[in-house]
Amino acid sequence: MHELSITMNILNIVEENAIDLNAKTVHEIEIDIGELSGVDDDALQFAMQCTVKSELLNHALLVINKIPAKARCKTCNHEFDVSDYYAECPECHGFDNDIYQGKELKIKSITID
Amino acid sequence: MCETCGCGHPDNNITFRRPSHPHTHPHVHESSDDSHSRVIKIERDILAANKQLAERNRGYFEAKNIKTLNLVSAPGSGKTTLLVKTIETLKRDINFCVIEGDQQTMNDSERISATGAEVIQINTGNGCHLDADMINKAVKKLNVPENSVLVIENVGNLVCPALFDLGEAYRVVIMSVTEGDDKPLKYPNMFHTSDICLINKTDLLPYVDFDIAKAKEYALKANHHLRFFEISAKTGEGMNEWFDWLRGLK
Numbered sequence: 001m002h003e004l005s006i007t008m009n010i011l012n013i014v015e016e017n018a019i020d021l022n023a024k025t026v027h028e029i030e031i032d033i034g035e036l037s038g039v040d041d042d043a044l045q046f047a048m049q050c051t052v053k054s055e056l057l058n059h060a061l062l063v064i065n066k067i068p069a070k071a072r073c074k075t076c077n078h079e080f081d082v083s084d085y086y087a088e089c090p091e092c093h094g095f096d097n098d099i100y101q102g103k104e105l106k107i108k109s110i111t112i113d
Numbered sequence: 114m115c116e117t118c119g120c121g122h123p124d125n126n127i128t129f130r131r132p133s134h135p136h137t138h139p140h141v142h143e144s145s146d147d148s149h150s151r152v153i154k155i156e157r158d159i160l161a162a163n164k165q166l167a168e169r170n171r172g173y174f175e176a177k178n179i180k181t182l183n184l185v186s187a188p189g190s191g192k193t194t195l196l197v198k199t200i201e202t203l204k205r206d207i208n209f210c211v212i213e214g215d216q217q218t219m220n221d222s223e224r225i226s227a228t229g230a231e232v233i234q235i236n237t238g239n240g241c242h243l244d245a246d247m248i249n250k251a252v253k254k255l256n257v258p259e260n261s262v263l264v265i266e267n268v269g270n271l272v273c274p275a276l277f278d279l280g281e282a283y284r285v286v287i288m289s290v291t292e293g294d295d296k297p298l299k300y301p302n303m304f305h306t307s308d309i310c311l312i313n314k315t316d317l318l319p320y321v322d323f324d325i326a327k328a329k330e331y332a333l334k335a336n337h338h339l340r341f342f343e344i345s346a347k348t349g350e351g352m353n354e355w356f357d358w359l360r361g362l363k
Contacts, residue, residue, distance in 0.1 A: 002273035
């Protein structure tokens, strides 16, 4: 259940920014979650519902952009989509790949009043 | 965007573009549909606080020549027995300090303490992993001397600790032959982020269906650079290679 820790981190960062911006309420929190980040969307939404939040964040909707994973083969430089850590390069069939996208855990934006 | 599954046309999904120059201040846009609402670009790594603290820990360890290992595994893989045997054998060559992570009890730290090594126990309560802040605090309490080896025994869990950098120099994943040989396929994040893989309890190989060659093949698929040690902490089989590797850290 590391999603609870992740949620607490999200709420801390958002609250810090919202206070700096003199926001009255936060409507939406937009985040990027990579397919291979090891974070489960449903667990994250569940943790978001269960967390006690300040007045500022109480009605905030969590919008998750799922970022697909992409790899570059270190042997032949071929770029391809992956859905796990042990994907084979479709060109040279090697396993030494650099996963350059799909591990994101990032707050993109917040919508505030 | 589709309310059910989160899918949608990419153009609808993106609120605005990445700024062409680095911003240190929030970027404010007026939203078109509601003049009172503002969309503020944040662009911050959710685990930034942990990563920053982990780097601080790493810098401290490097400056003091403290070699730090983060031991991760499923519960019951034999981490503590491995650690006790390792410390007992090498304590004349290496000064060991240990941070023990468990949800509850002092049991593991008491076993380590009996070897004479300095140890501190972190009980995470309901927590499923250690984080860089816990290590930062524990290190201050433990007063780790220069030129020592600090071993962090993480909470037994192959999922959550994978995400949390503690500032270690090496992540060591341990699997035992009483588990399935497909562990690396089931928990690829942990194997992907580790440097060393210990396969423990090899004395039990004749009695279980564990296929070492297959386990290594699966682990190498998740991480091409993993280095393996096949060991039995109980009988001492294969432990010399592991000890040599640890001596090489100094």
